[in-house]
Amino acid sequence: MPLVHPKIGFKLILCDAAQADPTTGKLHMLGAGWTVVGTPTPPHAVALMVQVPWDRANERLPVRVELLTGDGHPVLLPGPTAPQPVLQEAELEVGRPVGVAKGSTLAAAFALNIGPLPLPVGRYEWRAKVAEDEHSEFFQVMGQASGLPVSL
Amino acid sequence: MADDDDFYEDDEPIEKIKALRARPYGLVTAPSAPRAVTFNLFPMCGEDWRSLRSSSQGEPACR
Numbered sequence: 001m002p003l004v005h006p007k008i009g010f011k012l013i014l015c016d017a018a019q020a021d022p023t024t025g026k027l028h029m030l031g032a033g034w035t036v037v038g039t040p041t042p043p044h045a046v047a048l049m050v051q052v053p054w055d056r057a058n059e060r061l062p063v064r065v066e067l068l069t070g071d072g073h074p075v076l077l078p079g080p081t082a083p084q085p086v087l088q089e090a091e092l093e094v095g096r097p098v099g100v101a102k103g104s105t106l107a108a109a110f111a112l113n114i115g116p117l118p119l120p121v122g123r124y125e126w127r128a129k130v131a132e133d134e135h136s137e138f139f140q141v142m143g144q145a146s147g148l149p150v151s152l
Numbered sequence: 153m154a155d156d157d158d159f160y161e162d163d164e165p166i167e168k169i170k171a172l173r174a175r176p177y178g179l180v181t182a183p184s185a186p187r188a189v190t191f192n193l194f195p196m197c198g199e200d201w202r203s204l205r206s207s208s209q210g211e212p213a214c215r
Contacts, residue, residue: 020188027188043194060185088193093185108187115194 006053008061008131009105014139018045018111025094025107036140040116046126046137050108052094061131063090063110070123070138077117088112092130 016031027049037044046065066087067075076083094106110130119141127136 018190020190022186022188025187086193088191090189090191091185092187092189094187106187110188111190113190113192113194115192 005132006055008053008056008133009051010128010130010133010135011049012126012128012135012137013047013049014126014137015045015047017043017113018047020047020109020111025109027109027111034139036142039121039141039143040118041114041141043113043115045114046112046128048110048128048130050092050110050130052092052106052108054096054103054106056131057094057096057106059093061092061108063092063128063130064088065110065112065126065128067117068125068127070125072125075117075119075124086114086117 013029013032014034015029016034017029019028020026021028027047029045029047032047034044048063048065050061052061064087066085069075074085074087076085078084090110092108092110094108096106100106110128121141121143123138123140125136125138127134
């Protein structure tokens with residue numbers, strides 16, 4: 001085990017829908033790149049394109065995706081007994097395929113599809129952490145339902 | 153520097169040790185966790201978001 005782990009790289013993309021293909025590591029997306037929505041928010045997705053360095057193959061990489069307010073506090077929605085955060089945790093791990101050159105970057109993917117959210121008007125953040133790397137994507141909730149995510 | 157053979161147990165077969173040393177770099181490996189996962193978080197029927205965090209993974213909102 002090296003003393004310094006090569007950094008995990010990933011991109012966080014907001015889109016209308018996403019699916020991660022476990023066979024190929026590909027990420028299938030629809031309607032990517034929006035930044036403004038109405039409320040309640042339409043169904044949308046958080047997609048992570050993960051680039052795993054060769055030396056971190058066969059390592060379980062913890063993934064955590066959480067919805068936060070614009071000032072960094074967890075968004076809490078009503079639950080059966082108490083308010084609950086909007087988050088998802090998982091683990092990703094990639095192997096070394098046959099014939100891949102030594103040192104190659106290996107692809108992994110994560111997709112989280114979310115139903116309509118009754119979010120008050122304001123600015124929000126989807127924050128994702130993969131191993132020690134962290135990225136955020138912000139979006140704005142406008143005052144009226146727009147049906148679909150819109151870009152202004 | 154200590155002899156490399158000290159790393160191995162005394163009763164370990166020499167064939168096994170030789171095989172370990174001779175293995176090619178960049179073994180083909182199979183992960184124990186998926187390389188790609190998809191989750192779905194949707195509210196259950198009714199007002200409340202039920203089991204938003206875990207049990208709603210992959211389940212439809214309403215049947």
